[in-house]
Amino acid sequence: MRLRQRYLAIRLLTHxxxxxxxxFRNAIWNQLQRLYGELGMSRIGFWLTAYHPEKQSAIIRCxxxxxxxxxxxxxxxxxxxxTLLLIHVVGVSGSIKKALAFLPQLxxxxxxRSRKYR
Amino acid sequence: MSAYDxxxxxxxxxxxxxxxxxxxxxxxxxxxxxxxxxSKAFTADAVHEKLTIFRRITLVPRSAARLRxxxxxxxxxxxxxxxxxxxxxxxxxxxxxxAVHMVMAREIEDFMVIDSQTARAMSNQGKPxxxxxxxxxxxxxxxxxxxxxxxxxxxxxxxxxxxPLILTSGASRACELRSPQDLMALSYLASVPxxxxxxxxxxxxxxxxxxxxxxxxxxxxVQIGREK
Numbered sequence: 001m002r003l004r005q006r007y008l009a010i011r012l013l014t015h016x017x018x019x020x021x022x023x024f025r026n027a028i029w030n031q032l033q034r035l036y037g038e039l040g041m042s043r044i045g046f047w048l049t050a051y052h053p054e055k056q057s058a059i060i061r062c063x064x065x066x067x068x069x070x071x072x073x074x075x076x077x078x079x080x081x082x083t084l085l086l087i088h089v090v091g092v093s094g095s096i097k098k099a100l101a102f103l104p105q106l107x108x109x110x111x112x113r114s115r116k117y118r
Numbered sequence: 119m120s121a122y123d124x125x126x127x128x129x130x131x132x133x134x135x136x137x138x139x140x141x142x143x144x145x146x147x148x149x150x151x152x153x154x155x156x157s158k159a160f161t162a163d164a165v166h167e168k169l170t171i172f173r174r175i176t177l178v179p180r181s182a183a184r185l186r187x188x189x190x191x192x193x194x195x196x197x198x199x200x201x202x203x204x205x206x207x208x209x210x211x212x213x214x215x216x217a218v219h220m221v222m223a224r225e226i227e228d229f230m231v232i233d234s235q236t237a238r239a240m241s242n243q244g245k246p247x248x249x250x251x252x253x254x255x256x257x258x259x260x261x262x263x264x265x266x267x268x269x270x271x272x273x274x275x276x277x278x279x280x281x282p283l284i285l286t287s288g289a290s291r292a293c294e295l296r297s298p299q300d301l302m303a304l305s306y307l308a309s310v311p312x313x314x315x316x317x318x319x320x321x322x323x324x325x326x327x328x329x330x331x332x333x334x335x336x337x338x339x340v341q342i343g344r345e346k
Contacts, residue, residue, distance in 0.1 A: 013146070013293075034259075068306045068312060069306060071299070071300060071303030071306075072304050072305075072307050075255075075296050075304040076254060076304070078255060078256075078293060086292070086293050088147060088297055089303075
C-alpha cells in the first residue's frame with residue numbers, strides 16, 4: 001500500500017548565509033532524533049525534497065499523519081552551525097506541484113536537482 | 119486569521135531597528151498584533167502598520183499577600199497585566215483579581231504548581247492560562263524532557279477543568295518568533311491537543327483582545343498600536 005505524503009513548503013528567514021544541503025538535512029535529522037528517537041523518526045518519514053539556499057526555500061516531505069510532530073521539531077530549530085534562522089512553514093500540501101505554488105521563487109528544476117544529489 | 123502573540127520580551131534598552139525588525143517578521147508570519155513587555159514606550163511611528171501593539175506588564179510576586187498591592191500599582195500602566203504563577207497561593211489569588219488578564223506558566227516550577235485546584239480556580243473565573251513556549255526552544259536534553267513531562271501533567275489538569283489557554287512565544291529577538299501555526303505545532307511538545315491549540319490561538323485570543331479593549335486599564339493608557 002502506498003502511504004500518503006504531505007509536503008511542507010518552507011521559507012528560511014535569516015540575514016546570514018544559509019548552510020549547505022547536507023548540513024541543513026542533518027540538522028533536521030538530529031533534531032528529530034533528539035525529540036522523538038529513532039522509532040519516532042522512522043514514523044515521521046522525513047525527506048528533504050528540495051532545498052535552495054539562495055532562494056531561502058525548501059520543501060520537506062513526511063507521512064500525512066505526522067505533520068504536527070515534524071512542524072514542532074522544525075519550530076525548535078533556532079540555529080544551524082552558526083547561522084541564526086527561522087524556519088517558517090508557508091503551507092502544507094499533498095503534492096509537490098501545490099507545494100511549489102506556495103513558493104513562487106522555486107521552480108520544478110530545483111526539486112529534480114536536489115533529488116539527483118542523493 | 120487574526121492571531122496575536124501576547125508575550126514579546128524586549129531588553130531594557132532595545133534598539134529601535136531591532137524592534138522594527140521584530141515587528142516586520144511578526145507581520146510576515148501572519149500576526150495581527152503583539153503584546154510587548156518593555157520598559158520603553160514606543161511612539162506610533164515605531165509601530166508596524168499591519169500590527170496592533172499592546173503594552174504588557176508581567177508581575178512576578180513573591181507572595182500572594184503582596185499581589186493585590188502590586189496589581190493596583192501597575193494596572194494603569196499596561197494594556198495587558200499578567201501574573202507569573204510561581205506558587206499555588208499566587209495562582210489562586212490571581213484568579214480572583216479582575217484586573218489580572220491572565221496567569222502565565224513559563225518555567226518548570228510554574229507548571230509544577232498547576233493542579234486540579236488551580237485549574238478549576240482559573241476555569242471558574244474564566245481567566246486564561248498563558249502557556250509560554252519559549253523554554254521549549256531554548257532548553258535541550260534532559261531539562262527539556264523534564265519540562266515536557268511537567269507540561270504534560272499540567273495540561274492534563276487544565277484540559278479536565280476546561281480552562282482557556284493562550285499560547286505565546288516569549289520571544290526576545292526576531293529569530294525566536296514563530297508563526298501562529300508553528301506555535302500550535304510547537305504546543306504538541308507540551309501535550310496540548312490540536313483542537314485546544316487551535317482554540318487557544320483563535321477564539322481565546324479574540325476574547326482576550328476584546329477584554330483588553332474593554333478594560334479600564336486599556337482606556338486609561340495611550341494605546342501604542344493602531345486601532346483596527
